[in-house]
Amino acid sequence: MTSSYEDGPHMTMQPWFNDAKLGIFVHYGIYSVEGVPESWSLFDGVMPHEQYMRQLDRFTASAFDAAAWARLFARAGAGYAVLTARHHDGVALWDTQLSDLNVVRRSPAGRDLVAEYASAMRDSGLRVGLYYSHSDWNHPDYASVRHPRPPHPELVASPYVSPSPGAEDPRAWNRYLDYRDGQVRELLTRFSPDLLWFDGEWERSADQWRMAELAQVIRDLAPETVCNSRLLGHGDYATPEQGLPISAPESDWELCLTVNDSWGYRPHDVNHKTVGQLVRYFAQTIGMGGNLLLGVGPRADGTVPPEQARRLEGLGDWIRRHSEAVHASVAGLPPGHHYGPSTLAPDRRTLYLICFDPPSETVCVRGLRNAVRRVTVLGAGTELAHRRTGGLHDVPGDLWIDAPAPSDLAPHGSVLALELDGEMELYTGQGRG
Structure with a gap:
């Protein structure tokens, strides 16, 4: 199947993606300390900015074991994983040289979690995916220009996103884009991801994001890296969320689905889907030609909650028994x-x-x-x-x-x-x- 996102620099979809069928989506960051919504608790005022950022001081990753993650994901039958290298809150999980807002320098974890993750996934034969948000609600140059035609006006009115009327600063915005592009270059050159999963694109137009230029950078540095459609006109596959489409997208695609109702760790969210429900989601998705990207939220210490791990393993049992009908289908x-x-x-x-x-x-x-x-x-x-x-x-x-x-x-x-x-x-x- 050809991609419908062929109006900019692109690549032929890598065969491994459609053969993988299952990926694991890992939302891990400082928000797991208080068990609050990732970045959105900051944006929505559920938690004051200072309190949200103080989670850095208690983010230990004390039991983080990327090899254990990889073994669990392999038992689940996954072919790839996607880790939130940097969410909308701007906190990087790797030792970025472009900012000190990362868990290596600013938290007790003191470790490059992305490096450990990428190495462990490859050692277990899984493809390495990295999530990166275009938006950064902590960067001093971010809220510097306004979206000309926002698809979600209620979201871009926030002072975290847009400047007050008459206070636009295009030079500051270009500094921010240079920062974003630099971090993407770091991810590509340091970790050689098989997949880049972008997000946060709704806050600006494609031109404002300089998406064509960013896409060309990716294609020049890593022509075999797969990118999702949130590269606005330059991605390789579609990403419906939290519900199966009635008709399959015309492009390659992946359904993004959480095990419970939350992306990150939320201790009070006990509305976990059963193994049988996950099997149905998975089977219906691959029957329509897509992949399932199943989301889990590790606790602040880095461990996957047992109730989520058990469900991954239950799905893996079903996949192993029926692998002939799953892989390469x-x-x-x-x-x-x-x-x-x-x-x-x-x-x-x-x-x-x-x-x-x-x-x-x-x-x-x-x-x-x-x-x-x-x-x-x-x-x-x-x-x-x-x-x-x-x-x-x-x-x-x-x-x-x-x-x-x-x-x-x-x-x-x-x-x-x-x-x-x-x-x-x-x-x-x-x-x-």
Whole structure:
């Protein structure tokens, strides 16, 4: 699939991205000390600026173990991870040479967490993603120009974002952009990320952000680095959040989803999705051709909360049992052919039907032109009888597959593998009038 963000410097999407299927999104920063919303508690006045920034003094990362993160993410079945190298609050998790506002110099942690993270992910075979916010609500030159046509006026009216009327300072803004570009260069040259995940783009127009110039810097320094669409016209894939789109984006894409309702560590947020719900989100996403970027929020000491770790491991158990239907697969049947999601093998000769609920009597597939050589239950190997009914002229009729025995069903959803005679062909018409 080609990207729809091809109006600026771009690259061909790297094959690893679509093969990965699952990424882990890690929101980690000083906000975990008080367990408040990342950066937004500062912006919204939930916490006064001075109190928010005092979290630096208690950010220890005392149990931060990037290798343990990597092992957990690998057990979850992830192919990549994305760490918040710098959120909107401007606090960097690496030893940036462009500011002392980083946890290496200003917090008891005293460690370059990005360096440790990148090394550990690579040692475990995971691709390295880094989140970076265009906006910085702490930088002295940031609130210096106004958005000419803000998509969210209520957000850009803040003094953290925009100057008072008549007080714009284009020179200060250019200093800020030089700072941002310098930090992006640091991330690229020091850590060689496989992916850059930008955010905060709504606060300025693409021209104000100098997005074309930044995109060219990235392509010149790291032509194989994948970038998300929040590079405003120059990214490689779309990033819907917190809910599956009804129709898949036309570009490559990834669904960003939290395990509970929060991105960062919020001890009072106990509304965790079940493993079964996460399996459904994951299966529906890959069945539509996307990746799932699943968000976790480590505590201030660097440990992933056990209730989140257990859910990652539960999702990983399901992925391992059904890896044949997951890795290197492509989007399966369009809606209307099967009551659940599905995927296709890369050669389009094996169709995988995902059944979340125990099938009653039979599983039906409509509009499949191919003869079916064999149907088996993934993870059990049991072969299932199948037959076709109906069909007239150009209409292929319906395929009926006997329901698996209860002993062959997998927790949270079972997968039936249909070996097709040739590459999958579908009938999508309205039938004979």
